[in-house]
Amino acid sequence: MPDTVLSYHSDEITASLKSSVKTLVGAMDFSIHQGEKLALIGExxxxxxxxxxxxxxxxxxNVKCKGLDIKLQCKGGRTHLGEDVFKTAGSAIVYIPQNGLESLNPHRKVRDHLFDTLRKNGCEKRLMLEKGLDMLKLAGFDKPEDIIGLYPFQLSGGMAQRVTIALAMTGRESLIIADEPTNGLDKVxxxxxxxxxxxxFPEAGKLIITHDMAVADMTDKVIVLESGIVMEQGPSNVVLNNPGCNYTRALIDALVRNGMKETPRLRESDSRCPFYSRCPKACPSCFSVGYRKDGEHSWRCI
Incomplete structure (x- = not known):
């Protein structure tokens, strides 16, 4: 089996509000191996x-992660541990944000963004323009020379997303984290x-956050989240084609047909399934539901 690039465990993620502390995300465990893609899907x-x-x-x-344990295996064999993993291994992680326009400095041209990133990765100054154009072309621009001199406000949402993808292409990272990376992109x-x-990045681990079933279907593993609870996880071909959880079935059906538009309310602190109030098959057993397991496939449902 390929080496583990990332192993992740947290007990919970909480938010301190005016008069209380609310749990936003419950306990979670997962790992990503070299060359492997893991999708996080949910509303x-x-x-x-x-x-x-x-x-x-x-x-x-005001948001804290309790019991956080992270191990990141970087190229060269060095392992980074604990909560400061990004501070000590930031150059080994690249993050592709959900909103390309918001992530770009409005006062700087595309060229400036690319050159900054290339400089951090040790690129010689005389090669920056050539490499920058190459990255834009890789990201899907047919005429990168027409794009490199533009400011962010001159880009559409889809174009800005391609620029953020191009920025990710300039390094040699061990872990890629992409948050809704296909927003604004056409089918191609x-x-x-x-x-x-x-x-x-053939050897990098990839964590893909998406609501796009076509994208999730191209990954190796899937974790399904509902109101901060892991409802199901396992190999993508198993979870997406033969889900064990009623929520996963409803999510796939809704996303394929319409896209999920309703944001669920903040979860109450009880033991019932977070999908209980919306599940067509809800029953009293849902108040004490646990996890079931079949090999690498696990799900939270009756």
Missing amino acids: TGSGKTLTALSIMGLLPQ GKDNFLKLLDSR
């Missing part, structure tokens, strides 16, 4: 992005995105 507010931010140490000030762009990551 808006399910805890996907918070999980990614906890890896990078970028949680909001979506189909090519993971193939591009695999060809550019």
Whole structure:
């Protein structure tokens, strides 16, 4: 089996509010091996992005991750441990944000963003323009020379997303974290995105946050989140084609047909399934539901 790039465990992620502390994400365990893609799927507010931010140490000030244990195996064999993993191994992790336009400095041209990233990765000044154009072309721009001199406000949402993807292509990272990376991309762009990551970073582990079933289907493993609870996880071909959990079935059906639009309420602190109030098969047993397991496939349902 390939080496483990990332192993992750947390007891819970909580938020300190005015008069109480609320659990946002429950206990979670997963690992990503070299060249492997893991998808986090779920509705808006399910805890996907918070999980990614906890890896990078970028949680909001009032949000804390308890019992966090992270191991990151970087190239060269060095392992980084604990909550400061991003501070000590930031150059080994690349983050592709959900909103390309918001992640770009509005006062700087695409060229400046690319050159900054290339400089950090040791690129010679005389080669920066050539490499920058190459990265834009890899990200799907047919005429990168027309893009490199633009400011972010001159880009559409899809174009800005491609620029953030191009920025990710400039390094040699061990772990790629991509938050809704196909937002604003057309079907061809979506189909090519993971193939591009695999060809550019064949040995890197990839954590893909997505609500796009076509993207999730191209990954190796899936974790399904509902209101911060892991409802199901396992090999993608098993979870997406033969889900054991009623929530996973409903999620797949809703996302394929309409996209999930309703944000679930903040979870109450009780033992019932977080999907109970919306599940067509809800019953009293759902108040004490546990996990069932079949090999690498596990799910939380009756």
